[in-house]
Amino acid sequence: MKDVLVNVENLTRIFDVSKPWLNRVIEREEKKTLRAVNDVSLEIRRGETFALVGESGSGKSTIAKMIVGLLGLSQGKIDFDGIDLSQPDGAEMRALRQRYQMIFQDPFASLNPRWRVNKIIAEPLRQFDMESSESDRNRRVEELLELVGMSAKDGVKFPHEFSGGQRQRIAIARALSSNPEFIVCDEPTSALDVSVQAQILNLMRDLQDELGLTYLFISHDLSVVRHMANRIGVLYLGRLVEVADGKELFRNPRHPYTKMLLNAIPDLDMTGRKVAPPDGEIPNPINPPSGCTFHPRCPIATEQCKREIPPIRNSDAGSVVCFEAVCA
Numbered sequence: 001m002k003d004v005l006v007n008v009e010n011l012t013r014i015f016d017v018s019k020p021w022l023n024r025v026i027e028r029e030e031k032k033t034l035r036a037v038n039d040v041s042l043e044i045r046r047g048e049t050f051a052l053v054g055e056s057g058s059g060k061s062t063i064a065k066m067i068v069g070l071l072g073l074s075q076g077k078i079d080f081d082g083i084d085l086s087q088p089d090g091a092e093m094r095a096l097r098q099r100y101q102m103i104f105q106d107p108f109a110s111l112n113p114r115w116r117v118n119k120i121i122a123e124p125l126r127q128f129d130m131e132s133s134e135s136d137r138n139r140r141v142e143e144l145l146e147l148v149g150m151s152a153k154d155g156v157k158f159p160h161e162f163s164g165g166q167r168q169r170i171a172i173a174r175a176l177s178s179n180p181e182f183i184v185c186d187e188p189t190s191a192l193d194v195s196v197q198a199q200i201l202n203l204m205r206d207l208q209d210e211l212g213l214t215y216l217f218i219s220h221d222l223s224v225v226r227h228m229a230n231r232i233g234v235l236y237l238g239r240l241v242e243v244a245d246g247k248e249l250f251r252n253p254r255h256p257y258t259k260m261l262l263n264a265i266p267d268l269d270m271t272g273r274k275v276a277p278p279d280g281e282i283p284n285p286i287n288p289p290s291g292c293t294f295h296p297r298c299p300i301a302t303e304q305c306k307r308e309i310p311p312i313r314n315s316d317a318g319s320v321v322c323f324e325a326v327c328a
C-alpha cells in the first residue's frame with residue numbers, strides 16, 4: 001500500500017512580470033506573465049525522500065515555497081496527510097504548521113545574524129508554544145545541537161562564528177525543533193564544499209532513519225540526489241517530465257531530458273562513458289516554445305512535438321511526458 005503524506009495536484013504558479021504600469025503604457029507593451037510551475041502533480045510517500053531535480057529556473061523553489069505555504073497557488077491543490085492546505089481553519093492550520101519545516105540553500109542568509117544559536121533553534125518552539133519552561137527549552141536545544149553533531153556549548157555563540165557546514169547543521173536543528181514529520185530541503189548543500197556536502201547529506205540520512213522523516217529534497221544536481229532519493233521527479237521549464245524510482249531513473253532514464261542530465265554527470269565509475277554537457281540553453285520561460293517545451297533541445301523531437309503538448313504516460317515504473325520515449 002502506498003501511504004501518501006503529501007499529495008500535489010495540478011499545481012500551477014503564474015507570476016506577473018510586467019513592467020510598471022506607466023512604463024508599459026508609454027512603451028505600449030502588453031502585460032507579461034511567466035508560468036514558473038505548470039500543472040505539476042506528484043505524491044510524496046511517508047518516510048521516503050522524493051527528489052525534485054532540474055536546471056536553475058525550472059521552478060523547484062517555487063514548488064517548495066507553495067508546499068510550505070510561503071507562496072500562494074495560482075491553480076491546483078496540495079494535501080498534507082489528507083488535509084487540504086488551501087482551506088484549513090485557523091486551529092487546524094496551526095496544528096499542521098508544526099508538522100513540516102523547510103531548510104534553505106543558503107545557511108548564511110537563513111539564520112538571523114544577531115541571534116545566538118540557542119535562540120535561533122528555539123524559535124519554532126516559541127512560535128508553536130511547545131516548551132513551557134525555559135529550562136525545558138534549553139534542554140531541548142542542547143539535545144538538538146547534539147543530534148546534529150554539534151556541542152551543547154555552541155548554543156551561546158553567534159552564526160558568524162561557524163563554518164557553512166556547521167551553519168547548515170544549525171538550520172537543520174532549528175527545522176527539527178518542532179518535531180516535524182516532513183522537511184522540504186531546497187538545495188541544502190549547494191552552497192557548501194564537496195567534502196562538507198557529503199557530511200551534511202549523511203547527517204540528513206541518519207536523521208531520517210532515526211526520526212522517521214519524510215523529505216522533499218531539491219537539487220539542480222542529479223549526482224547529489226543519487227544516494228538520497230527513493231524517487232526522483234525531473235522538472236523542465238515548470239513541468240514535471242519524468243517521475244521514477246531513484247535506481248530505475250539512473251538505470252533506465254526514459255525522457256530525453258533526463259538522459260541529457262545523466263550524460264552530464266562526471267563518470268566517477270570510470271566506465272569510459274563520454275560525458276556530455278547539456279545541449280543548448282534553457283528557453284526564456286516568458287516565451288516558452290510551443291508543444292513540448294523541450295523540443296528545441298531534444299535529439300528525437302518530431303513535428304508533433306513542436307505542435308502538441310505530450311500527455312502524461314503512467315506505468316509501473318513511474319511516469320513520463322513525451323511522445324517518443326519508450327515507456328516500458
Ligand SMILES: Nc1ncnc2c1ncn2[C@@H]1O[C@H](COP(=O)(O)OP(=O)(O)O)[C@@H](O)[C@H]1O
Pocket residue numbers: 015016017034035036054055056057058059060061062063285
Ligand atoms: N517572485 C517572482 N517573480 C517573478 N518571477 C519569479 C519569481 N520567483 C521565481 N520566478 C521565476 O520563476 C521561474 C522559476 O524560478 P525558481 O522556482 O526559483 O526556479 P529554481 O528554484 O528551479 O531555480 C524562473 O524563471 C524565475 O525567474
Ligand SMILES: [Mg+2]
Pocket residue numbers: 060061062
Ligand atoms: Mg531554487
